[in-house]
Amino acid sequence: MTDANSSREGFGSLYGASTDEGAQKEAFTSGKFPVAVYGLGKMGLPLAAVFAEICGNVIGVDIDPDVVSSLQNGDCHIKQEPGLGSLVADLVNNDSLQATTEPREAARDASIHVVIVPTPITEQKEPDLAILDTVIADIATGLTEGDIVLVECTVPPKTTETRVFERLLGESDLNRGEFGVAFCPERTSSGRALEDIRGAYPKVVGGIDDESTRAASVIYDTINSEGVLTVSDATTAEAVKLFEGLYRDVNIALANELGQFTDELGIDVREAIDIANTQPFCHIHNPGPGVGGHCIPYYPYFLIKPFETPAPLLSAAREVNDSMPSFTVAKVREGLESQGIAIEDAKIVILGLTYRPGVKEIRASPAISISQELSALDAEVFGIDPLLDSFEEFDIQPIEQDKLYELSVDGLILVTPHEEFEQIQWTELDDPAVIIDGRASLENLETDSWVYTIGRGKQIGKYS
Template sequence: MINQEETLANVTVVGLGKIGLTLAAVFANNHFNVYGSDINEGVVATINQGKSHITNEPGLDQLVAAAYNSKTLSATTETAEAVAKSNIVIVIVPVLIDNQYNVDYQFIDAAVKEIARGMKEDTLVIFETTIPPGDTQYRFGKKLQELSGLRLGEEFYLAYSPERVYSNRIIEDLKKYPKIVGGINEKSRELAVDFYKKALNCKLIEVSSLETAEFSKVAECVYRDVNIALANELAKFTEKIGVNMSEVRKASNSQPYSYLHEPGIGVGGHCIPIYPYFFINKGLTKGMTPMARKINDSMADYAINKVEEEVGSLKDKNVLILGLAYRENVKEPTKSTTLLLIDRLIKLRANVFVNDPLFTNSEIKQYGVSPLSLQSEFTSKMDAVILQAFHKAYESLDFTKFISCKIILDGRNKLNKNEIQRLGITYRSIGNDDIKERL
C-alpha cells in the first residue's frame, strides 16, 4: 500500500503556463517539493533563476521567488526524469481546436508519452486540462497503461480535477473556488482529494466519476458562451426598438434569478470559444450550444457592418483596432475577436492597424497588420477606431488625436460616449447606441 507522506512529498507539474506555473508555485509554498516540466527551454531557464515568465498575475512573482529560495521548486525540459522522482503528477498542458474545429491533442499526447516513460508503481496522475468527457480514462489513461505496463487503478492511479481559475486572479481563485475531483476508482479519488486538501487548502466537491468532473468544466464554459450569445442577441434587438441594453441589464439583474451577461464584440481566449466544441464534436450538434458559437463569432461582422454604415466602403480606409488581446489587461491573443476583425477587414481591403500596450510591434506584425502607437501623428489619419479589449491604458485615451475619425465602435461598452460625440465623432456600441439619434 502507498505511504501517504511519501506520496505527497514530490510532485511534478507538467506544463508551466499561467495556470501550471501558479499551481507549481502554490504547491511549492505548501510543503511540497515540486518539479516543473515544460518543453520551452526559455521558460525553464527563467524559473530556475527564481523568476516568473508570466506577467500580470498578482502574487506569482513572490511565490516563485520564495519557492526558489527554499529550494522547493525547480524546472526541467525532461518530463520523464521529473515524473520518475515524483509520486504525484499534475497535467496542465493545453488542448485546443484547429481551424476545422477538431480537437488538437498534439501537445498533451506528447506529454502523456513522456509521463508514461517516467511512471513507477503507485504514481497518481491528475489531469487538470479541460478536455472532452471520456478522454482522461479512454485516451490518456489507456495510453499511460499501455506505455508504462502498469495496471490502471491498481498499480497507478488516475484522477481528474479541472482548473477553474481566471487570468489575473489565479491565486485568489485557487483559494475561493471549490476543487471538483473525480477518479477512475475510489482509491484514485481519495488520493487526489487528500493531495488537494494539503496542497491548496480549499473546499472540495467529490464527484462519482472522471466523466462527471470532465463534463462539469465544459458545461461551465458552455453556460457562459450561451449566456453571452443571449446578451448579444438581445442587444441587437434593443438597437432595433430604441432601448439601452445597459439599462436593461441593470433592471433585469436586480431580480435574483436573472443574470444577463454583458454583450460585446465577441468572446476569445482558451475557454469559451473552444470548449463548447468538446461537446459539439461528441454529438451535441443541435440546440443552444452550437447556436451560441455562431452568434458570438458573428459579432465581429456585426461590428464591422456598423462601421460601414457610417464610413461606407472600407477599401483603402484606415481602421485602428484597440486591443490584440482577447480581453482587457491580459497578454493572450488566443481566439481573440481581433483576429476575426483583422480577417474581415483585410478581405474588405482596409488598411488595418492594431494598438495593444501589452504586445511588442513585432508581435503585432505577426498577424499581418501594422502596429500603431497612440503617440504617433498617424493616429490623425484613422478613419475608424474599434475598441476590442478595454485595457487600463485606454481609460485615459485622448480622442482629440483622431481628427479624421468618423466613427468609434465601442465593442465593450466602456468608452465615454459623450466625450466622443462632443468631438463630432459618431459613437456606436453593442446595444447602447444613442437612442435619440436612432428614433
Template sequence: MVRSVCADIAKGLGPGDYVNQESTVPPRTTTATILPILEGSGHSVGDFGDAHCPERTASGRAIIDITGAYPKIVGGVDDASTETARALYLTINKKGVIPVSDATAAESVKVFEGLYRDVNIALANELAMVCDELGVDAREVFDAANTQPYSHIHAPGCGVGGHCIPVYPYFIINTVEASTDMLKLARRINDGMPAYTVDLLEGALQEIKVGISGARVLLLGVTYRGDVNETRFSPAIDVINELKRRGAEVFAYDPVLGDEVQRFGTIPSDLGSGDGINEIDAILIASDHAEFKGIDWDLLDRRMRHKVVVDGRNILDPEELRLREYLYRAVGRL
C-alpha cells in the first residue's frame, strides 16, 4: 500500500513539494523504497522534501494521541525536510516535536517502542508462569518489585494482539543481520500464552473431574483490547481455536462485536440477558472490556453447570469469586 501511494504521489510531485509519511515501516524503508519511487517523478531530494514522522496512536484514541498524548518524532531525508516536518507538527501537537537525525532513526523509534513492549510483556508472562510453579501470586510480587524505581514489570495475560506489537518484531527480525534472538523468544512466549491459558482452564476442569472435550465454555471478549472494535491478531481467536481443537463447545459474548462473534466459530451469547448461556462448565475472560468488571454473577450462577473461571486479563476479584464457590484461575494468580 505504501508503495502504491508513493507511486501516485510521484505522478504529481514537483519542486517545492513536501511528502510526509506516518505509516509504521521497517527501518530504511524511506531511503531504500520510498525515495526511489518518489524520484521516479524526475525530481530528487532538494527539489522536494520527505520526512518520516511515525504515528504514535492506539486504536480508539487516534485524535487524542496525535494532538497531545506524546511528543511527535520527525526525521527527514535532509535537514530541510526535518525542519519542514518540525514546523508542521508544532502547529498540531501540544506536547512538542522531537527531531531526530534522519528518517531511518525516526522509523527505528516507532518500531523499537513496540519491541520494548513485546519483550517486556513476554518477560512478565514468563515470570507469571514461574509464579504459578512457585505457588506465589504474580500481582503481589510484581507490585512489590515495582516499588523499586528501575523495576517496571508489566502485567501478564492470555496473549498480545493488535496490528502493532505482534508484527513489529518481524520488521527487525526479517531485515537485519544482527542477532534478534531476544525478539524471537519474546514472540514465542507471547504467541504461546493462549494455549497456556487454555491449559489453566483444562487443569481446573480436571480438578472437578470434568474433561475439556465436550465442555461448554463461555468466552468473554474477542477483541484484542477492551472496548475497541479490533480483532487483528487477537489472542482470543487463538484461545477459541485451541478450545475447539481440544473438543470444547465455545460460546462467546463481546459487547463491541455482538453477533459478529460467529465469524470466529463461536455460538453468540448475551451476558446481559443470559440468552445462549446455559449449562456452562467454565468461563474464560479474554478481553478487558469495562463491562466485565461489573458482571452480574447472580445471573451467571444460575446458568453454570460447573463453576470455573479463568481470568485471562486479570480484571476480576478472586476473593469475590471464591466466596461464590468458583474455582478461579489466572496467569500467575493464586
C-alpha cells in the first residue's frame, strides 16, 4: 500500500481541498488516496474488492489472521458470492488489494478509511458498539489532516455524529474541520454484493458537515454507476438505512399475522395477498416460518432501545416474527396428532437451516428455534442443509441429502428452499405423515401426506 503522505505530495487532500472534483476523481482512481477497509466479512470483502478495482490501492483490515492469510494468498473466504473469488485473486495478484491484521498501521498509511464492522445486540437487545469503538480508536491513531472516515455499517441514529466523530476528535491530534466523517450505508444483499455495490441502487451519503458530504460523494460517485443521493446529515443517512430494514420487518410481520388467519377464514391467504398486490400502493410480503439474517431481526432494536420515543409497532412486529417458529411447530404437532402420532414418538426432518436460500448465513435463522422447540418436545430431529459444514447452533442430527431416502420419518418441514432440494426424488421417499411447507415451494409435489403450507392451509391427499 502506498503511503498516504507520499502519494498525495504535491496534490493535496480529498477533504478540504480546493482542487476541482474532476481532478479529485482522477486522483482517487489513480491511487493517490490510499484506502483502508476495516472489516472483511461478507459485506466488507466485496466492498474492499470494488474499491480496489477502482483505485488500485486498498488494504483490507481484519482481526482474524486466517482471513488475512487467505487473502494474502489470493483466496476468498466468502462463498456463494458470484464473481468475488476471481476478482479477489486478480486484485491480490496485481497488488491492488492487500490485507493486514494491524489496523493502526493501515490507519497510518490510508487517507480514506472505510468502516464496515458488525453491530451485534446484547442479550438485553441493546446495540453493542464495542467493535466500532475499537476500530475508530485505531483509526484515530493514524488520522491525518485531510483524511475522511466513511462509516458503512448499520448503527443507531446519531452514532456517527455523537460517537464516531467525537471519538476521532478526542483521540486524534486534529481539530474540527481538519478531517471528514460521513455515514454511507451499505445497501447490499448476500449473493449479489458486487452488483449492489457497483450500482444496483444509488449510494446514500450524509456527512457531519457539508465538506464531508461533498468529499464522500466524490468517492462513491466514482464507484457507483447509479450515483449518489446526498441527505442533510449523517443522522438522516443512518435513519435511511434503518428505515429500509424496519419497513421489511413490519411488512413481513403483517404477512405472517395475516397468514395465521388461513384456517379460520378458510382461504388461501397467499392468493389474497397476490391479488391485493396488484394495486400499486399495496406491497405485502409473503408469510413464512420466521425472519432471519444479520439485519432485519436486529435493526428494530437500534431505535427501540437507545431512544425514549415509544415504538409499539416495531416491538409488535418483532413479537409476531419471533413467534413464527412456534407457530410452525404447533402445525407440526397438529398434523401428527391428526394422524395418530405423538410428537414425542416422531422423527422429523428440517430441510434448509440457513435463513435464506443459497446463502450460508444462520444468524437468527428460524430453523434454530424450530429445532430447539421440537427437541424440547422429545421429537427426534434431523436436519439437512447443503451449504453448512457446522451444525452446532441447531438441536438436530445432521444428515446428507441423499440419506433422506434411507430414513423413514413422520414429519418433514421445509424451512429454506435451497436450489439443491429441487433434486429430491419425492416418489422415492416413504411419504411422511406430515409435511409443513414454510415457503410454498412444494407446489408440484404429489403425496398422500397431511400437508400444511403456511399462509395457504392444510390439504390431505394429493398435493399438486
